[in-house]
Amino acid sequence: MKIGKHLIGIRGLSKADITHILDTAEKMKEISDRPIKKVPALRGKLIVNLFFENSTRTRSSFEIAEKRLSADSLNFSASTSAVQKGETLLDTVLNIERMQPDAYVMRHASPGSCKFISNYVKGSVINAGDGAHEHPTQALLDAMTIREKKGGFEGLDILICGDITHSRVVRSNIHLLKTMGANVTVAGPATMIPPHIDKMGVKVETNFDRALKGKDVVMMLRIQLERQTKNLFPSMKEYYLTYGLTEERFKLAAKDAIVMHPGPINRGVEISSEMADCRESVILDQVENGVSVRMAVLYLLMGGGEDEASN
Numbered sequence: 463m464k465i466g467k468h469l470i471g472i473r474g475l476s477k478a479d480i481t482h483i484l485d486t487a488e489k490m491k492e493i494s495d496r497p498i499k500k501v502p503a504l505r506g507k508l509i510v511n512l513f514f515e516n517s518t519r520t521r522s523s524f525e526i527a528e529k530r531l532s533a534d535s536l537n538f539s540a541s542t543s544a545v546q547k548g549e550t551l552l553d554t555v556l557n558i559e560r561m562q563p564d565a566y567v568m569r570h571a572s573p574g575s576c577k578f579i580s581n582y583v584k585g586s587v588i589n590a591g592d593g594a595h596e597h598p599t600q601a602l603l604d605a606m607t608i609r610e611k612k613g614g615f616e617g618l619d620i621l622i623c624g625d626i627t628h629s630r631v632v633r634s635n636i637h638l639l640k641t642m643g644a645n646v647t648v649a650g651p652a653t654m655i656p657p658h659i660d661k662m663g664v665k666v667e668t669n670f671d672r673a674l675k676g677k678d679v680v681m682m683l684r685i686q687l688e689r690q691t692k693n694l695f696p697s698m699k700e701y702y703l704t705y706g707l708t709e710e711r712f713k714l715a716a717k718d719a720i721v722m723h724p725g726p727i728n729r730g731v732e733i734s735s736e737m738a739d740c741r742e743s744v745i746l747d748q749v750e751n752g753v754s755v756r757m758a759v760l761y762l763l764m765g766g767g768e769d770e771a772s773n
């Protein structure tokens with residue numbers, strides 16, 4: 463079953479598509495436990511990792527996923543490229559395109575940039591985060607982790623708290639979690655919640671304690687200072703006092719609730735160190751699942767067959 467040529471966003475994927483990606487990612491996970499962590503599924507394919515913004519988790523897990531599938535990778539970093547000499551995104555892509563890549567993994571600060579380049583290239587484009595628009599593989603790895611820990615999505619009460627306005631992770635997660643049947647609440651200061659977000663089918667709360675009550679999954683988000691153009695809260699200390707996840711506050715959530723965060727975490731701002739490292743925290747499980755999800759996405763987009771995946 464093909465999921466399309468590109469992965470620009472979760473929006474547009476069906477429940478069946480998402481389930482198929484998660485099922486494939488589960489199969490891929492076993493490969494990472496083998497003594498020789500490699501299958502020939504994408505041998506001879508060239509994947510270009512185009513990163514115009516910083517990344518630790520997404521970039522390294524895509525590179526590892528490509529290696530595990532035996533693809534060749536070209537790692538492009540804007541900071542050491544001719545972009546610094548004034549070359550545009552399109553000219554950069556048109557030049558690389560002449561080297562015949564089979565796929566691009568791209569992170570860029572501009573929403574819509576991945577869709578834009580998909581109009582000019584022959585291969586697949588995978589969005590690794592475009593501004594505040596979408597980060598589809600993050601939502602998929604979050605979903606894989608939720609499914610592992612909770613067994614499914616139907617009827618789960620999920621809270622996403624933080625800088626909702628500037629988060630691409632929240633948009634991808636809302637599309638995914640709503641499609642899969644979960645109830646989603648977003649919380650944060652009113653200055654960090656975009657108007658009309660309720661039109662996406664989520665509940666909106668500005669009182670964090672009220673929002674936490676009975677939640678099965680608590681997903682905390684970083685404050686994206688690099689995307690904020692003005693101060694949206696008085697001080698970090700005040701933010702932590704009002705919206706920081708602490709052990710005391712977490713008692714308001716459901717008994718078996720889990721704590722998630724896409725990373726990078728800012729300890730003592732949106733989450734305490736105790737909560738980041740606690741038994742209920744699945745933050746590093748999310749990172750681990752990132753490799754399997756990205757293997758699955760690359761494999762499915764680039765035309766792999768079911769049987770070949772586990773060889």
Ligand code: CP
Nearest residue numbers: 517518519520724725
């Ligand atoms: N979650 C996430 O996208 O992390 P990086 O910015 O490190 O890739």
